[in-house]
Amino acid sequence: MSVAGAAAAIDRTELERSMYELMVELFPICRSITGAGLRDTLARIGKLVPLELTEVPTGTPAFDWIVPREWNIRDAWVADASGQRVIDFLTSNLHVVNYSVPVRARLSLAELRPHLHTLLDHSTWVPYRTSYYADAWGFCLSHDALQDLAPGDYDVVIDASLDDGSLTYGECVLPGEIDDEILISSHVCHPSLANDNLSGVVVAAFLASVLATVPHRFTYRFLFAPGTIGAIVWLSRHEADLARIRGGLVLACVGDSTPLVFKRSRRGDTRMDRAAAHVLAQRAAGSEVVDFSPYGNDERQFCSPGFDLPVGALTRAGHDRNERHHTSADDLASISAEALADTLTATLDVLRVLEDDTTVVSRNPKGEPQLGRRGLYRTFGGRAEQASLESALLWVMSCGDGRHTLLDVAERSGLPFGIVAEAAQALADVELVRFEEIR
Numbered sequence: 092m093s094v095a096g097a098a099a100a101i102d103r104t105e106l107e108r109s110m111y112e113l114m115v116e117l118f119p120i121c122r123s124i125t126g127a128g129l130r131d132t133l134a135r136i137g138k139l140v141p142l143e144l145t146e147v148p149t150g151t152p153a154f155d156w157i158v159p160r161e162w163n164i165r166d167a168w169v170a171d172a173s174g175q176r177v178i179d180f181l182t183s184n185l186h187v188v189n190y191s192v193p194v195r196a197r198l199s200l201a202e203l204r205p206h207l208h209t210l211l212d213h214s215t216w217v218p219y220r221t222s223y224y225a226d227a228w229g230f231c232l233s234h235d236a237l238q239d240l241a242p243g244d245y246d247v248v249i250d251a252s253l254d255d256g257s258l259t260y261g262e263c264v265l266p267g268e269i270d271d272e273i274l275i276s277s278h279v280c281h282p283s284l285a286n287d288n289l290s291g292v293v294v295a296a297f298l299a300s301v302l303a304t305v306p307h308r309f310t311y312r313f314l315f316a317p318g319t320i321g322a323i324v325w326l327s328r329h330e331a332d333l334a335r336i337r338g339g340l341v342l343a344c345v346g347d348s349t350p351l352v353f354k355r356s357r358r359g360d361t362r363m364d365r366a367a368a369h370v371l372a373q374r375a376a377g378s379e380v381v382d383f384s385p386y387g388n389d390e391r392q393f394c395s396p397g398f399d400l401p402v403g404a405l406t407r408a409g410h411d412r413n414e415r416h417h418t419s420a421d422d423l424a425s426i427s428a429e430a431l432a433d434t435l436t437a438t439l440d441v442l443r444v445l446e447d448d449t450t451v452v453s454r455n456p457k458g459e460p461q462l463g464r465r466g467l468y469r470t471f472g473g474r475a476e477q478a479s480l481e482s483a484l485l486w487v488m489s490c491g492d493g494r495h496t497l498l499d500v501a502e503r504s505g506l507p508f509g510i511v512a513e514a515a516q517a518l519a520d521v522e523l524v525r526f527e528e529i530r
Contacts, residue, residue, distance in 0.1 A: 093305055093306055093307070093446070093447075094302070094305055094307050094439065094442055094443045094446045094447075095443045095446070095447060095509070095512070096305070097301050097302070097304075097305050097439055098436045098439040098440065098443075101301070101432075101436070103432055106297070106432045106435070107428035107429060107431065107432045108428065109297070110293050110294070110297055110428055110431040110432060110435075111428040111431065113135075113139070113293050113296070113297075114285065114289055114290070114293055114346075114423060114426065114431070115423065116135060117132055117135060117289055117292070117293070118283055118285060118289060118422075118423055119184075119283060120132055120282070120283075121164060121180075121184035121282045121283075122279065122280055122281060122282050123162050123189050123190060123221075123223075123280055123282070123317070124159070124162075124190075124223055124258065124280045124317035124318070124320055124321065125159065125160075125161040125162055125256060125257065125258050125259065125317070126161055126162050126163045126164075126256075127163050128163075128282070129259055129279065129280065129317060130144075130259050132279055132292075133259060133260075133261040133279065133315060136261065136279075136292070136296050136315060137261065139296050139297070139299075139300050140263045140296055140299040140300050140303065140313070141263055142261040142262065142263050142315070143261065143262050143263070143264070144259055144260070144261050145259070145260055145261075145262070145328075146257040146258070146259055147257055147258045147259075147260075147324050147328075148255070148256075148257050149161060149254075149255040149256055149257060149258075150255070151258075151324070152327075153320070153323050153324040153326075153327040153328075154323060154326075154327055156320055156323050156324070158257070158258045158320070158324060159223060159224060159258075159320070160253045160254055160255060160256065161252075161253070161254055161255070161256025161257060161258075162189075162190045162251065162252070162253050163251060163252050164180070164184075164187065164191075164249070164250065164251040164252075165250045165251065166180055166181065166248070166250045167179075167180035167186070167187045167191070167230070167248060167249040167250060167251070168180060168181075168246075168247075168248055169203070169230060169245050169246070169247050169248075170245060170246040170248075171240075171241070171243065171245060172243055172244060172245075174246075177236070177239075177240060177245070178230045178232050178236070183217060183283065183419060184282045184283055185217045185218070185219050185231055185282060185283060185284075185419050186217065186230055186231055186232060187229075187230060187231070187249060187251075188208065188220045188221065188222050188227070188228060188229035188230065188231065189219070189220065189221040189222070189223070189282065190221055190222045190223045190253075191222060191227065191228035191229060191249050191251060192226050192227065192228050192249070192251070192253060193228075193249055193250065193251050193252065193253070194228050194247055194248065194249040195247070195248050195249075196246075196247050197244050197245070197246055197247070198244065198245055198247055199242075199243070199244055199245075200240055200241075200242050200243060200244075200245065201242075203245055203247060206228060206229040206230060206247075207229065207230055207231075207232060207237060208220050208229055208230070208231045208232075209231070209232060209233060209234035209236075209237050210233075210234060210418060211234055213234075213414070213418065213420070214233060214234035214235045215233050215234075215235055216233060216415075216418040216419050216420045217231050217232055217233055217418065217419035218231050218417065218418055218419075219231065219281070219282070219284060219417040219418060219419075219421075223320075226253075228249055233419075258317065258320065258321065258324060260314065260315060260316035260317070260321050260324070260325055261279075261314075261315040261316070262312060262313065262314055262315070263299045263312075263313040263315075264310065264311070264312050264313075265299065265302055265303055265307070265310065265311040265312075265313075266310050267307045267308050267309045267310040267311065268306075268307070268308045268309075269308060269309065269310065270310055270335055271309055271310065271335055271336075271337045272309060272310045272311070272312050272332075272335045272336050272337065273309045273310070273311050273312070273336075273337060273338050273339060273340075273442065273445065274312050274314065274336050274338075274339035274340075274393070274400070274402060275295050275298060275299070275311065275312070275313045275314070275339065275340055275342065275438075276295075276313075276314040276316070276322065276339065276340070276341045276342070276389055276393070276402075277291035277292045277294075277295040277314075277315060277341070277342045277343065278291070278292075278316065278317060278318035278319075278321065278322075278343065278388060278389060279292050279315045279316060279317060279321075280317035280318050280321065281318075283419075283422070284417065284421045285346060285421055285422055285423050285425055285426045286344050286345075286346045286347050286407075286408070286413065286415070286416075286421050286425055286426050287343060287344045287409075287410065287413075287416055287417065287421060288318075288342075288343045288344065288388075289346075290343075290344065290345045290346025290347075290426055290430075290431060290434075291341075291342035291343040291344065291345055292315060292342075293346075293431060294342050294345050294346075294431055294434050294435050294438070295313055295315065295342050296313075296315075297431075297435055298313075298342075298435055298438055298439070299311070299313045301435070301439065302442075307442075307446060308446050309337065309445065309446065310335075316389075318388065318389060319389065319392065321389075322389040322392040322393065323392055326392060326393070326398060333398060333400060336400050336401065336402070337362070337363075337401065337445075338361065338362055338363030338366070338401050338402070338445055339363065339393060339400060339401065339402030339403070340363070340367075340402065340403060340404065340405050340438065340441070341388050341389050341390045341393070341402060341403070341404040341405070342404075342405055342434070342438070343387075343388045343404065343405075343406055343409065344406045344407055344408060344409045344410070344413065344416075345405060345406060345407050345430070345431070345434040346407070346425075346426030346427065346430050346431050346434070347407045347408045347413070347425060347426055347427070347430060348407075348427055348429075348430055349377075349407045349408045349412070350374075350375065350376075350377030350378045350379065350407065351371060351374065351378045351379075351405060351406075351407055351433075351434065351437055352378070352379045352380075352381060352405070352406050352407060352409065352412075353367040353368060353371050353378075353379070353380045353381070353403055353404070353405055354380075354381050354382075354383060354384075354387065354390060354403055354404040354405075354406065355368075355380065355381070355382055355383050355403050356383060356390070356394055356400070356401050356402055356403045357383045357394035357396075357399055358394075358399060358401060359382065359383060361401035361403075362401065362445060362448070362498070363401050363402070363403055363441075363445065364401070364403055365498060365502070366441050366444035366445050366448070366498065366508075367380070367403055367405070367441045368380045369444060369498065369501055369502060369508055370437060370440045370441045370444065370508070371437075373507045373508075374437065383403075386411075387404060387409065387410065388404055388406075388409075390402055390403060390404040405434070405437075405438065405441075407430065407434070440509075443508070443509070444498060444501075444508045447497065447508075447512050448496050448497050448498045448508075448529065449496060449497055449526040449527065449528065449529060450493060450494075450495070450496050450526065450527040450528070450529055450530070451487055451490065451491045451493075451495060451496065451497060451500070451515055451524050451525075451526060451527075452491055452492070452493045452524060452525050452526070452527055453488055453491030453492070453523065453524055454522055454523055454524060454525060455488075455523050456491065456492070459485070459488065460488065460523055462484055465521045465523070466521075467484060467517055467518070467521065468481060470517055471517075476510055479506055479507075479510050480510055480513065480514055482504065482506065483500075483504065483506050483510050483511045483513070483514035483515075484514045484517070484518060486500050486503070486504040486506065486511065486514075487500055487511065487514050487515045487518055487524060488518065488523065488524070490503065491524050493527065496529055497511050497512055497515055500515075
């Protein structure tokens with residue numbers, strides 16, 4: 092079996108169950124750009140696929156950035172005069188501004204108020220806030236809960252540490268027939284946010300587990316790193332290897348029920364861009380391809396001018412399309428097992444195009460060959476796609492001038508890549524075409 096058959100061989104019910112179970116397992120962990128929660132998450136992913144962990148010490152320069160101090164939190168709360176916790180980190184890790192400095196104080200409500208963050212437009216939701224690169228602290232709560240706080244003094248505790256330590260990222264490398272690489276990246280720093288980006292992490296992990304079981308031409312590198320700083324640190328340590336990257340995908344916000352959206356690389360016309368656009372064009376109505384912009388997830392790091400890698404992004408309702416983004420409403424109820432599995436199979440379809448694309452050369456270029464006497468029409472007899480397969484035979488022969496690839500044929504004909512590839516193999520089996528590596 093190859094990548095082409097991997098999606099068809101998947102037990103969809105079992106896949107959905109397993110992916111959702113991992114979502115449930117990882118959701119409660121308080122992740123950040125450094126610290127124990129990040130390592131715990133990577134360790135659990137490492138039970139599914141082999142991960143090599145890299146620790147980069149605090150203070151390490153990475154282009155214009157410096158690895159920050161490591162943050163760890165044990166508990167945090169705001170308690171009223173009776174000792175009742177009115178804001179409690181143990182109830183939801185979103186209640187504390189991620190990377191808050193340690194605090195132990197008694198403050199009046201007026202003194203506490205500047206450190207409290209709410210969402211006026213969604214008064215029952217808790218926002219997600221961070222202070223990665225500033226010595227600050229704060230709590231997040233629903234606006235309704237804020238309105239219930241009575242005047243008076245409150246005990247405020249953030250039992251956390253900010254010390255010299257390290258930033259951790261994980262890599263799973265699946266060697267292929269060639270050293271050229273496909274990079275799959277997902278940011279693994281967000282705490283209890285299901286779609287952004289636990290969904291991307293889980294899809295990437297299961298994608299790696301599927302690819303590990305089948306032969307593949309490319310080498311696949313899966314990167315699980317904290318957003319922005321993690322990608323920048325990884326790039327700073329792999330500059331010598333980047334020339335091997337032939338394509339890549341950033342997976343983020345891929346667990347909700349909206350259609351898939353592919354964001355092109357900065358170049359816009361790479362083989363990854365074309366493969367993803369072709370696959371999405373063949374899927375259900377609503378799938379969309381959008382141009383690159385320097386705002387979003389870590390595709391903006393991989394596509395920065397000094398690298399300009401052929402890396403796009405696959406999302407559904409991303410940061411600019413989902414009002415639940417970075418709030419407590421991005422919970423497990425906001426995603427579905429069906430969408431997770433669908434994202435995985437769509438990604439496999441994209442990778443299949445990259446894996447199987449090849450230049451096609453006709454061995455019988457003068458006039459249309461007689462296909463019937465070679466039994467090619469009988470080969471596809473009775474198939475639901477028979478008309479498309481027979482059309483693909485003619486398209487492959489027509490484009491077999493050594494200047495077109497199978498993806499070129501699929502794009503020009505409007506036929507699915509899989510049907511074009513099957514027709515091309517049937518023609519090769521009767522020695523009407525041969526294949527050459529893409530130059």
